[in-house]
Amino acid sequence: MFPNILQTSKSFLLHLLFWISVWFFYVYFFSYNSTDTVYITWFSSLLLPITLITTYLTIYILIPRYLLTKKYLKLLLYGFYVLAMSIYLIVLAIYGSFIFITNLDISKVPPMGRNFIFILILVYLIVGLISFLTMLNHNFNVQSQFKELENKILETNLQIKEQELNYLKKQIHPHFLFNTLNTIYGFSLKKSEYTPEIILKLSNLLDYILYQVQKPKVAISEEVAHIKEYIDLEKIRFQDRLKVNFDSQIENESLQIPPMLFLPFIENAFKHGNIINDYLSIDIQLKFTNDRLLFNCSNSFIDKNEAMTNGIGLENIKKRLQLLYPEAHSFNITTVEEQFKIELEIKLKKDD
Known part of the structure; x- marks a missing residue:
């Protein structure tokens, strides 16, 4: 009051x-x-x-x-x-x-x-001046309110996007852990000597998933390191039935990217890829050049495997990319000669 x-x-x-x-x-x-x-x-x-x-x-x-x-x-x-x-x-x-x-x-x-006309003009000169200032103040207040409303809408949209991203991450993580735990379970039944190594590598991945993934961005070197650990886990599981190549050309290892950006693609390749001629073949390339991040992943594939092209995992990844890099990325899926290929290109800003 x-x-x-x-x-x-x-x-x-x-x-x-x-x-x-x-x-x-x-x-x-x-x-x-x-x-x-x-x-x-x-x-x-x-x-x-x-x-x-x-x-x-x-x-x-x-x-x-x-x-x-x-x-x-x-x-x-x-x-x-x-x-x-x-x-x-x-x-x-x-x-x-x-x-x-x-x-x-x-x-x-x-x-x-x-002069009556002159006095009338003098009076309305004052009236006109005050009216002009009133309209000017009204327009300023309207613009301020509009800007405030715009900021609130933007803040709300950012919160919604953050919630959507968290929801998509929660869908990715259990899927990833389920596959790895199945591998550990299989090796434990066989009393394999690789079981302790798998558990150790899984613990590192769990740390990445449960803690590092909560960050908005991580160094690309962390993502690459955990991709290699995941590949090592799959090598243990597939033994001599796997041919995998991972080529990473990143000059700036401190480059910041969202966590778990590429790992789900690789997980998808192992999960839905097909063994052809006694091998599951996977080729992964990651390159950063001219403010563009290029990621290619291909795996051996049989056309009847519809789960790979229409699975929930890929749909979640597409949604996440759209939220993270709207109008700043291209994502293509092709199937050529028993090969399922994913090509992702992201245009990064200078402050990324």
């Missing part, structure tokens, strides 16, 4: 100071070629409330009720009423001053106070 009272008092004081300034302006204006201070003081004092009433009717009624709401016919009608009222009051002020202050002595009337 106190701030409202303070704001009201401040506004009242500003209005008071402004109208005192207008009164001094009238006194100065009508003093041109005249020394009759009594007439000038009284006439300026009579003209001031007329200007004040006309101004407040304009800025508090005509502008907000009719101009801003685009009720132009009513604006013209009530604007005419205000003009007629102000003309009537100005005429009364001129003739009243002439009769009661000068006692019908025209020589006592200042030269600037004898």
Whole structure:
């Protein structure tokens, strides 16, 4: 309540100071070629409330009720009423001053106070100035509110995108862990000597998935390191039935990318790839050049394997790419000569 009272008092004081300034302006204006201070003081004092009433009717009624709401016919009608009222009051002020202050002595009337049209223009000059400032302030407030609303919408969209990304990550992680745990289970049944090594590598991957993946971005070297660990796990599982090549050409190892950006593609290749001629063949290439990140992954593939081309995993990855790099990436899937190929190109910004 106190701030409202303070704001009201401040506004009242500003209005008071402004109208005192207008009164001094009238006194100065009508003093041109005249020394009759009594007439000038009284006439300026009579003209001031007329200007004040006309101004407040304009800025508090005509502008907000009719101009801003685009009720132009009513604006013209009530604007005419205000003009007629102000003309009537100005005429009364001129003739009243002439009769009661000068006692019908025209020589006592200042030269600037004898022309009715000139006085009317002077009054409406003040009205027009205040109306212009009112419209300017209104436009500024509208733009500020629009900018604030725009920022809120942008913030909401970012929160929605972040929630969608988290949802997609949660779908990727259990899928990835399920495959790896199956591998450990199979080797444990065989009492394989590789079981401890697999568990160790899985623990590293778990650390990456459960902790590092919560970060918005990680160094690309971390992603590459965990891709290699995942490939090592699959090498243990497939033994001599796997041919895999991973070529990474990244000069800037501190390059920041979203975590788990490429690993799901590789996981998809191992999960849905087919053993042809006794081998599952996988070729992976990762390259960064000219602000473009290029990723290619191909694996041996039988056309009947529809799960690979239409699986939930790839759809989730596509959605994630669209959220992370809208209009800044290209993603293509092709099947050529028993090869399933994924080509991804991302245009990175300089601050990435």
